[in-house]
Amino acid sequence: MHNTEHVVSSSVIFGFDPVWIAVSILLLIYGVIMAEKFNRAVLALLGAGLMILCGVLNQQQAVSGIDFNTIGLLTGMMVIVAISQKTGMFQYVAIKAAKMVKGEPWGILVMLSLVTAVFSALLDNVTTVLLIAPVTLLITDALGVRPYPYLFALILASNIGGTATLIGDPPNIMIGSAAHLNFTDFLINLAPIIPVIFIVVITVIWFMFGRDLKATDEKKQLIMQFDENAAIKDVPLLKKSLFVLVAVITGFTVAHTFHLEPATIAMFGAAVLLLLQSWGQPLHDKDHAYEGIMAEVEWTTIFFFVGLFIIVTGVEHTGIIAMLGEKTLTMTGGDLAATAAAVLWVSAIASALIDNIPFVATMIPLIQSMAPTFGGEEALIPLWWALALGACLGGNGSLIGASANLIVAGFAQRAGHPIAFLTFMKHAFLLMLLTIAIAHVYLYLRYLS
Amino acid sequence: MLAENTMVTEVTTAHVNDRVCDVLERMRATKLRMLPVVDDAGIVAGVISTFSIMENLVPSYIVSGDLNQIPYAPDMGILRRHYLEVIEKDLLSVMETKPLLVKRDESLLSTAAALTAFGKHEYALVVDEDKRLIGVISAGDILDRLGTMVESAENDA
Numbered sequence A: 001m002h003n004t005e006h007v008v009s010s011s012v013i014f015g016f017d018p019v020w021i022a023v024s025i026l027l028l029i030y031g032v033i034m035a036e037k038f039n040r041a042v043l044a045l046l047g048a049g050l051m052i053l054c055g056v057l058n059q060q061q062a063v064s065g066i067d068f069n070t071i072g073l074l075t076g077m078m079v080i081v082a083i084s085q086k087t088g089m090f091q092y093v094a095i096k097a098a099k100m101v102k103g104e105p106w107g108i109l110v111m112l113s114l115v116t117a118v119f120s121a122l123l124d125n126v127t128t129v130l131l132i133a134p135v136t137l138l139i140t141d142a143l144g145v146r147p148y149p150y151l152f153a154l155i156l157a158s159n160i161g162g163t164a165t166l167i168g169d170p171p172n173i174m175i176g177s178a179a180h181l182n183f184t185d186f187l188i189n190l191a192p193i194i195p196v197i198f199i200v201v202i203t204v205i206w207f208m209f210g211r212d213l214k215a216t217d218e219k220k221q222l223i224m225q226f227d228e229n230a231a232i233k234d235v236p237l238l239k240k241s242l243f244v245l246v247a248v249i250t251g252f253t254v255a256h257t258f259h260l261e262p263a264t265i266a267m268f269g270a271a272v273l274l275l276l277q278s279w280g281q282p283l284h285d286k287d288h289a290y291e292g293i294m295a296e297v298e299w300t301t302i303f304f305f306v307g308l309f310i311i312v313t314g315v316e317h318t319g320i321i322a323m324l325g326e327k328t329l330t331m332t333g334g335d336l337a338a339t340a341a342a343v344l345w346v347s348a349i350a351s352a353l354i355d356n357i358p359f360v361a362t363m364i365p366l367i368q369s370m371a372p373t374f375g376g377e378e379a380l381i382p383l384w385w386a387l388a389l390g391a392c393l394g395g396n397g398s399l400i401g402a403s404a405n406l407i408v409a410g411f412a413q414r415a416g417h418p419i420a421f422l423t424f425m426k427h428a429f430l431l432m433l434l435t436i437a438i439a440h441v442y443l444y445l446r447y448l449s
Numbered sequence B: 001m002l003a004e005n006t007m008v009t010e011v012t013t014a015h016v017n018d019r020v021c022d023v024l025e026r027m028r029a030t031k032l033r034m035l036p037v038v039d040d041a042g043i044v045a046g047v048i049s050t051f052s053i054m055e056n057l058v059p060s061y062i063v064s065g066d067l068n069q070i071p072y073a074p075d076m077g078i079l080r081r082h083y084l085e086v087i088e089k090d091l092l093s094v095m096e097t098k099p100l101l102v103k104r105d106e107s108l109l110s111t112a113a114a115l116t117a118f119g120k121h122e123y124a125l126v127v128d129e130d131k132r133l134i135g136v137i138s139a140g141d142i143l144d145r146l147g148t149m150v151e152s153a154e155n156d157a
Helices: A018-035 A040-053 A059-065 A068-087 A089-100 A105-122 A125-143 A148-163 A170-179 A183-189 A193-208 A217-224 A235-258 A262-277 A283-296 A299-317 A320-331 A336-353 A356-368 A377-397 A403-414 A421-448 B020-030 B050-057 B075-086 B108-118 B139-156
Strands: B034-038 B044-049 B101-103 B123-127 B133-138
Touching: A018 A040, A018 A299, A018 A320, A018 A356, A040 A059, A040 A299, A059 A299, A068 A089, A068 A125, A068 A170, A068 A235, A068 A262, A068 A283, A068 A299, A089 A105, A089 A125, A089 A217, A089 A235, A105 A125, A105 A148, A105 A193, A125 A148, A125 A217, A125 A403, A125 B075, A148 A193, A148 A377, A148 A403, A148 A421, A170 A183, A170 A262, A170 A356, A170 A377, A183 A235, A183 A377, A193 A421, A217 B075, A235 A262, A262 A283, A299 A320, A299 A356, A320 A336, A320 A356, A336 A356, A336 A377, A336 A421, A356 A377, A377 A403, A377 A421, B020 B034, B020 B050, B034 B133, B044 B050, B044 B123, B050 B075, B101 B108, B108 B123, B108 B139, B133 B139
Parallel strands: B101 B123
Antiparallel strands: B034 B044, B123 B133
C-alpha cells in the first residue's frame, strides 16, 4: 500500500501483459466477493496467491504490501472489545439510556441511537450493534411497538458514529494508516460534522416513524422495571476494561507526539487487558481464557485484509492505478474541489452497493497517485476526508452496505420482523444521499472554498 | 392389535372457533395439557397444548438464542404482557396444525413408533378416512394394554 513507485512493467508473464493479469485477478476476486458465494477471506488469499504465482509480485513485494498498522490496530481492538463485551456494559448503558427518558418510545429511539453512535465511534460498529440490537428488540417488545424504526435508526447511527474516529470503521483505519492521519486528525476533521449529520438523520426519522411510536403508561412502566445493574456480569473485569479502554483512547490521541502508531497502542492495550482479565487465576485457567479470547478475534476479517492488501499492491505495481488516477484528474480538470466531490459521491454510491473495504483499498493508491498534481501529500488531505465520509456514510445506503447492517437484519429476521432489502433501501438510500450532501457542504466550506 | 382396540373414545376437544382463554379454562378443569381441535363436523384441524401456548408467550428473539441471559429484564412483566395478548387470540393462530394422526387400523407397534418419533405430543389422534376424530391413543394407553396382556398371560399359565 505504501509503494509509491508506479512503473508499468515491461516484462511479459505467460505471454500476457502483467497489467492484464493483475487487473483480471482483481476483477475476478472482487466479482466473486460481491456474489457472496464464497468466504471473502479465502477469495482474497487466493487472489493474493495468484498475484505471486503469476509473477506480478515477488514474495518480498507481496509481504511489504501488507499494511501491518491496519492489521495490528484491528486485531488489538478486537481483543479489547472481546473482553469488554463480557462485562455487560453495553446492555447496562442501553437500559440506563432507555430509563433516562422514562420509557418514552421516541426518546428511547433517540437514546439507543445515540448510545450506538458513541460506542461505534469508540469501539467498532459491528460489536456495538451485535450487543445493542438484541436489547433493542427486548425493549420494543416490552413497549409493544414495531422494532423496525428502532433497528433502522440503529443501523444508521452505527455507521454515522463509526465515521467520526480513526477506529470507528475499518475504512478509516486503512485511510489513517495509508495517509499517516492519526486519531486526533480524525477527531478534529471528521467528528465535528457527525453530530450535525446525526441530528438531521434523527429528525428525518422522526418525520418517517416518530409520530407513530406510542405506548401506554403501563408499558412505559415496564421499561422502568428493567434493572440495569443486573446487566453487569463482572464488576472487577468492568473496571479493568474501562481502565484499559480509557488508556488506549488517550494513547491514540497522544501517540503521534511519541511517534507511535495506533497499532502499537491497540496491541499493547490488548496485551495489558489480557493479562489483567485473568490476573490471579491458576495457569491452566489463564491459558484457557487466553485461548477463548483469541478465538473471538475475527480472523476471517484479518486474513481478508491481508489478501486484499496484496491484491491491491499487485495492481498498483503494474501502474494501472496511477493511470486511473491520471484519467480521474483529466475528468475533473485537475481541480481539487471537483476531485474531492467525485471521490465523495462515487465512494458513497459504491459503498452502498459493494463492500467498502476492497473499494477503499483500491481508492487509497489511486488518491496517493494524485499527489504530484496537487502539490504533494499534504494537499491530498481533503480527498482523504472525502473518501472516509463517502465510504463510511455510504454504508447506510442499503442493507448490504456495511457488516453492521447485515447483523441487525439477521436479528430482525430471527425475531420474526424481517427487514426487506427494498424497504430498507427505500428509506435509507435518500437519507444516505442527504448525509453525503451535508458532508459535501462541510468539505467545501472547511477545505475547498 | 390395532389402534382402535386401545384408543380412548371419550375425548375432550376444543373447537376451531374457541379462543385461547376458553381452552385454558377447559384444560385447568380437566387437568389435560393437550386437546385436539376439531371443526363442526368433528374433522381434526390441529392440537392445542400448553407447550404451543407457551411458545407464543416467549418472544422469538429469546428462543433464537440472541438473548439467552437476561437477568435485567422484568421477566414476569414481559410474560404477563404476552399472556394477556395470547389468551385473547383465536385458537387457529396458536394451535399446532400438524398433529400426530394415526388411522384406526394402524398397528400398536407402528403407533408406538410414531409416538416415539414425533416426540413432542403426549398422544396420537386416531382418525377415520375423512380425518374425523374417533379417539386418542397415548404411550400410557399402549403400556397399560401391554401390562394387562402380560398379567392375563401369567394368570392363564
